[in-house]
Amino acid sequence: MSSALVLFSAGQDSATCLAWALSRYNQVETIGFAYGQRHAVELLQRPILRSKIAGLHPEWASRLASDRVVDLTGYGDLAESALTADRAIEMTANGLPSTFVPGRNLVFFSVAAAHAYRRGASTLIGGMCETDFSGYPDCRRDTIDAMEQALSLGLAAPIKIETPLMRLTKARTWSLAEELGGAALVDMIVEHSHTCYEGERSQRHDWGYGCATCPACELRAKGWREYASTKAK
Numbered sequence: 001m002s003s004a005l006v007l008f009s010a011g012q013d014s015a016t017c018l019a020w021a022l023s024r025y026n027q028v029e030t031i032g033f034a035y036g037q038r039h040a041v042e043l044l045q046r047p048i049l050r051s052k053i054a055g056l057h058p059e060w061a062s063r064l065a066s067d068r069v070v071d072l073t074g075y076g077d078l079a080e081s082a083l084t085a086d087r088a089i090e091m092t093a094n095g096l097p098s099t100f101v102p103g104r105n106l107v108f109f110s111v112a113a114a115h116a117y118r119r120g121a122s123t124l125i126g127g128m129c130e131t132d133f134s135g136y137p138d139c140r141r142d143t144i145d146a147m148e149q150a151l152s153l154g155l156a157a158p159i160k161i162e163t164p165l166m167r168l169t170k171a172r173t174w175s176l177a178e179e180l181g182g183a184a185l186v187d188m189i190v191e192h193s194h195t196c197y198e199g200e201r202s203q204r205h206d207w208g209y210g211c212a213t214c215p216a217c218e219l220r221a222k223g224w225r226e227y228a229s230t231k232a233k
Helices: 012-022 041-054 058-063 073-078 104-119 141-155 170-192 215-232
Strands: 003-007 027-034 064-071 123-125 160-162
Touching (some): 003 012, 003 104, 012 041, 012 058, 012 123, 012 170, 041 064, 104 123, 104 141, 170 215
Parallel strands (some): 027 064
């Protein structure tokens, strides 16, 4: 039986990846991380969104298996950034945004791989993207390929890392969600996913909840406008 472990934060990208995995694998588990993120409200959305997505299709419900949230707050303290501390969101002297959490995806994949190894899954799925992204070097496919090789060597077992959104714009990610689950999945992602770096969920926009000014909100809103304009034609 094919099985996969999805890195699931309850953001737009990981929600789309969960639906993508459920359409392809016989068994899908999820894993999330509490690393001291300021937008920890995303952790509250995880069980809601997981349940909603699984309920879209009977076979998805039967394929969705266990979930695990791992406490990585110690790592978050060490890798301080604007996502884990009260700092301004801005570009830094090294050319990276202050929201960059050093090595975050590398840590996430290492922990996920250990869990997948014990659960008998050889595929990890993440929502990294280098087409529309915030300049994070650990989102590049070259980084993921190197990590895939390192994990396979370190575990003496084949590990595959799937990144279905890697070459997609945010607009195309919205379209993929529609292809996978129709308007119902798009509506679920709009209503229940969380992307905003500020953890804002009191302001509702046509693309979802958020402050509308942080880089994550701006990117999500831009993708939504492009997606909506394409549908309007």
